[in-house]
């Protein structure tokens with residue numbers, strides 16, 4: 260059965276319909292690429308799945324439960340840029356996620372708990388290829404390395420779903436190819452369910468087990484029809 264389900268989901272701003280009756284089941288372990296022209300509603304789709312925005316109508320369930328408003332530890336997210344803390348080291352960046360969730364009132368762990376968090380964060384950083392960069396600051400790293408760090412941050416709470424919002428869009432082609440290898444490997448090793456928004460059709464088809472095309476024509480009759488709505 261589906262891990263994530265959208266039923267009759269509509270998002271409207273005034274009389275503008277951005278998501279029109281979306282019915283979607285995302286199977287556990289699948290990798291869904293979301294494509295579509297600018298303005299088709301890709302960011303809106305991600306915001307509602309993240310719980311940052313409540314749809315005008317319809318229901319969203321995760322594992323059969325109504326989606327929590329806040330982006331909880333069940334969903335990790337990577338944005339195109341600016342998702343790491345510049346004033347924290349690589350290791351601190353990843354530990355921060357653990358500290359905030361495990362000790363929300365203190366926002367600090369001490370003693371053994373701190374050591375366990377550091378070990379856990381270090382292992383995750385090794386998994387994304389940053390095992391030798393624990394004490395660097397983000398500004399000392401390339402864009403590709405910063406995105407590896409963002410991925411480690413997103414995965415440290417072991418989310419069921421990893422949401423990627425144009426995660427490789429700002430990277431050079433060679434680095435992007437390395438990131439594709441990494442993401443595919445993490446998807447397999449962690450048994451993740453991935454939803455990735457991208458402008459890159461080749462990337463969408465090479466990584467995705469399924470490609471979801473959002474069509475601007477649904478809500479803007481003047482928009483050029485650039486993609487057919489096809490699911491693979």
Ligand code: ADP
Nearest residue numbers: 272275277295296297298299300301302303304
């Ligand atoms: P995409 O990510 O595919 O480019 P978006 O989800 O950002 O598309 O936007 C889809 C449409 O919804 C656009 O026409 C955009 O102008 C409109 N839109 C998005 N957010 C809002 C909002 N908060 N208020 C009004 N219109 C919005």
Ligand code: ADP
Nearest residue numbers: 277278279280281282472473474477488489490
């Ligand atoms: P289908 O499942 O009909 O082959 P898709 O997998 O491409 O179609 O789309 C999944 C869901 O998203 C469907 O409910 C479809 O109606 C909806 N959909 C596609 N484009 C848009 C859009 N721009 N706005 C709202 N819903 C859309």
